[in-house]
Amino acid sequence: MEEKEHIYFAAPPLPYYLESGETFHAPGDQHPSRKQLGIFDLILMESGELFIGEEERQWTLTAGQTLLLLPDRYHYSVRPSEQPAHFYWVHFQSVGEWQQTGQEQASLDYEAHQKRFLTSPYSLHLPKKWTLPYPEQAFRLMRTLNKAGGERQSSAFWTQQQTFEELLRLMDLRQTDDGISPVVTLAEKAEAYIKNNYRAGVTSKTLAEALNFHYNYITRCMKQVYGMTPAEYLTKCRLEQAKLLLLKTEWPVAEIAMQVGFENVPYFSNCFARQIGLPPSKFRKRYST
Numbered sequence: 634m635e636e637k638e639h640i641y642f643a644a645p646p647l648p649y650y651l652e653s654g655e656t657f658h659a660p661g662d663q664h665p666s667r668k669q670l671g672i673f674d675l676i677l678m679e680s681g682e683l684f685i686g687e688e689e690r691q692w693t694l695t696a697g698q699t700l701l702l703l704p705d706r707y708h709y710s711v712r713p714s715e716q717p718a719h720f721y722w723v724h725f726q727s728v729g730e731w732q733q734t735g736q737e738q739a740s741l742d743y744e745a746h747q748k749r750f751l752t753s754p755y756s757l758h759l760p761k762k763w764t765l766p767y768p769e770q771a772f773r774l775m776r777t778l779n780k781a782g783g784e785r786q787s788s789a790f791w792t793q794q795q796t797f798e799e800l801l802r803l804m805d806l807r808q809t810d811d812g813i814s815p816v817v818t819l820a821e822k823a824e825a826y827i828k829n830n831y832r833a834g835v836t837s838k839t840l841a842e843a844l845n846f847h848y849n850y851i852t853r854c855m856k857q858v859y860g861m862t863p864a865e866y867l868t869k870c871r872l873e874q875a876k877l878l879l880l881k882t883e884w885p886v887a888e889i890a891m892q893v894g895f896e897n898v899p900y901f902s903n904c905f906a907r908q909i910g911l912p913p914s915k916f917r918k919r920y921s922t
Contacts, residue, residue: 638761639806640701640733643754648673648727650797653778658683658718663710672724674702677771681718684711694720697768699804701761703733721775725797729754733761756858758806767803774800819844820858823851827863831870832894837863871895872908879917886913 642648651672664685676683676699683694687706694700702708704726765771774796781792802808807817826843827835837848840863844851852862859866871893878889887898895901906912911919 638733640703640731640759640761642727642757642759643730644757645754646727646729647757647798647801648725648729650778650793651724651726653721653723653775653782653793655719655721655775655779658714658720660716661713662718663713664708666707666709668707669705670702670708671704672726673704674708675723675725676700676702677721677723677765677768677775679719679721679768679772681714681716681720683714683718683720685709686711692762694762697765699760699763699765699771701759721772721779723775723778723797723800756807757801759801759804760806763804765804771800771803774803816854817858819846819851820854823855823863824859824866827867827870831867831874832892834894835863835867867894868904869908872905875901875905875913876909876916879913880921889913 658681664683676685676694678694678696678698680696685692685694685700685702686709687702691711692700693711777796778793778800781789781796783789784792822844823840826840830839833839840851841848848863855861855863855866861869874893875889878884878892879886882889884892886902890898890901893901895904902912905916909916
């Protein structure tokens with residue numbers, strides 16, 4: 634049975650590629666031991682077995698399996714290979730927040746992320762240990778990564794970053810129906826409903842009826858996934874649209890408030906100033922030409 638332990642990355646920014654390669658083990662060869670390497674190490678097995686540990690935990694990796702080793706842990710060989718083995722590896726790093734958990738959802742600092750990047754994060758879910766559903770696709774991406782290392786640096790950089798992002802997408806459990814949790818599914822449905830109906834009067838009743846779940850449960854799911862209640866997410870969505878209208882139109886502030894779903898103009902202005910840091914009129918004056 635596959636482990637349900639994941640590594641969560643808040644994006645943007647996405648983790649970025651550093652280097653990659655492939656290793657062939659003869660019987661008796663073993664993985665090097667490392668401590669506090671400072672980078673993530675993703676291993677993808679094509680054939681054979683690899684006996685590897687991280688701190689007090691140990692795994693036997695077989696063909697088609699992956700293991701994500703963390704940057705601040707002790708990695709070591711449990712024992713030498715007993716048969717020929719072939720595996721790929723990728724070293725990467727993340728400047729954004731990440732967390733390991735065995736629970737359904739990590740508790741990332743969404744509020745701090747939003748202040749830094751001015752947007753809600755996408756939580757990238759990578760499995761700690763996994764059996765690839767389409768191993769040949771992953772191996773093809775790895776061969777592209779490694780081959781690009783022989784190109785000119787200006788060309789190799791973009792090829793490798795783009796290919797690595799495609800590998801991340803392939804491994805992101807939120808891209809698969811089997812990997813995504815019911816909590817994330819409901820939170821994303823609530824998010825989509827709010828984005829499609831933010832101009833209207835989205836209420837606890839309309840949201841509950843649309844999704845066929847109790848509002849309190851929807852609130853818990855959104856809080857867990859996005860760090861916001863539905864009401865907070867609705868306000869955020871309306872203010873984001875208001876920012877666009879302030880920059881793209883010459884409509885009066887009152888008209889913009891009405892267009893994005895605020896019935897009370899002073900309340901809109903107060904919300905905007907509190908969340909964005911400037912009143913609507915000063916925001917328009919500062920950022921429009």
